[in-house]
Each structure stands twice: as structure tokens, then as C-alpha cells.
Amino acid sequence: MSETSPAITQATLVKKAAPKSDYKPADVSPQRRVQRSFAVRLWSVRHSRLLEWFYARFSDMFLALHPLWKRIGYGRVEGPIKFVEKRVKGFMFDCRMCGQCILSSTGMSCPMNCPKQLRNGPCGGVRANGNCEVEPDMPCVWVKAWEGSRNMVHGDKVLDVQKPVDQSLRETSAWLRVTAQAAAAREAARNPPNPGAPA
Numbered sequence: 001m002s003e004t005s006p007a008i009t010q011a012t013l014v015k016k017a018a019p020k021s022d023y024k025p026a027d028v029s030p031q032r033r034v035q036r037s038f039a040v041r042l043w044s045v046r047h048s049r050l051l052e053w054f055y056a057r058f059s060d061m062f063l064a065l066h067p068l069w070k071r072i073g074y075g076r077v078e079g080p081i082k083f084v085e086k087r088v089k090g091f092m093f094d095c096r097m098c099g100q101c102i103l104s105s106t107g108m109s110c111p112m113n114c115p116k117q118l119r120n121g122p123c124g125g126v127r128a129n130g131n132c133e134v135e136p137d138m139p140c141v142w143v144k145a146w147e148g149s150r151n152m153v154h155g156d157k158v159l160d161v162q163k164p165v166d167q168s169l170r171e172t173s174a175w176l177r178v179t180a181q182a183a184a185a186r187e188a189a190r191n192p193p194n195p196g197a198p199a
């Protein structure tokens, strides 16, 4: 009676040939590891209503500090503010620092994570499971944007048409830009132009 040796698969050969080291990855599949990297971003979308509330308070506080920013100089405070903004939004939203933040119009899902960087809704390639056609393990940022927007008080802003990205604003602070624009609008509302005044 002949003994049959167990079949040696290609995967076994590859594993045996791999260099030995003390590092063993956590016991999850490569796909699960990729999906875990989206976990915080997806948490932010699930908690979009809370973040919308928080951001409203935060932007009011920044606007109240406008006299201070102006006194120090927006140009001078930009460095430290941008340092914080990049890290906080990078952690929470995988922010790419486009400088023209539209998170409150996209259910707290950053559209710059779309591989095609679409700012006005998804392309036609969303998979049946709601994932991206370019990155199959990544949920489509626009599917998530719609889900997040449904939780928000002003969620219908997701229907607003967004301007194309101004690439010259990359790596600048959206927080400071929004604050300075809101301060200018408030100033204009307080001092409307006098139509009878000489030009």
C-alpha cells in the first residue's frame, strides 16, 4: 500500500520562502487591515450630527476671536493653526488640506478622499456594495456623504453645487479662511454701503 503525501500548495511554498522575522502582522486579512484604516473616517460620518453641532460652536468661537487673529496677523497665526487643523482633521476625516472645506455639506465625509476627487456626487462606478470602483475595499465617499447628510440638521446642503477646487489654496487653513470671510460679511452687514455717498 503506497502512502499519499499531502498536496503542497503555491501559498505554502510562498510562505516557506518568505524571510523569517520576529514581526507577525495582527491576525487579520490584508483586506480587513485596509478597512480598519477607514474606521475613524466612518465614525465621523456616523456622528455627523454631533460634529455639525460641535463645528457650529467651534466656528462661533473662532469668529469671536477674529479681533485677536487680526491683531496678531492672520499670516502669523496661520502656521500654528494649520498645524493643529491638519492633524485634527487628518485624524478624523483623512483630510487632504484642500483649503476649501465642505465637510458640513458632505455629511462629514471628505470628498478629497474620492480617488477622482469629485466634489459634486459620485461617479457612475459605485459598486453594488457601495464601495469605490477604483479602491474596491473603500466605501464610496459620496455614498457615505449621503448617509451622513441624512443625520444632519442642515443635511440638504449636500444638494448644493460645489465650485471646482482652487488648487492654489492647497495646504492653507480653511478654518482661518472661513473665519475671515464671516468677519468680513458681518462687517458689511453692520455698515451697508450708502448709495447716496460720493464714490
Ligand code: SF4
Residues within 6 Å of the ligand: 089, 093, 094, 095, 096, 097, 098, 099, 100, 101, 102, 103, 110, 111, 112, 174
Ligand atoms: S474638504 Fe478639504 S479641508 Fe475639508 S476635510 Fe476634505 S480635504 Fe480637508
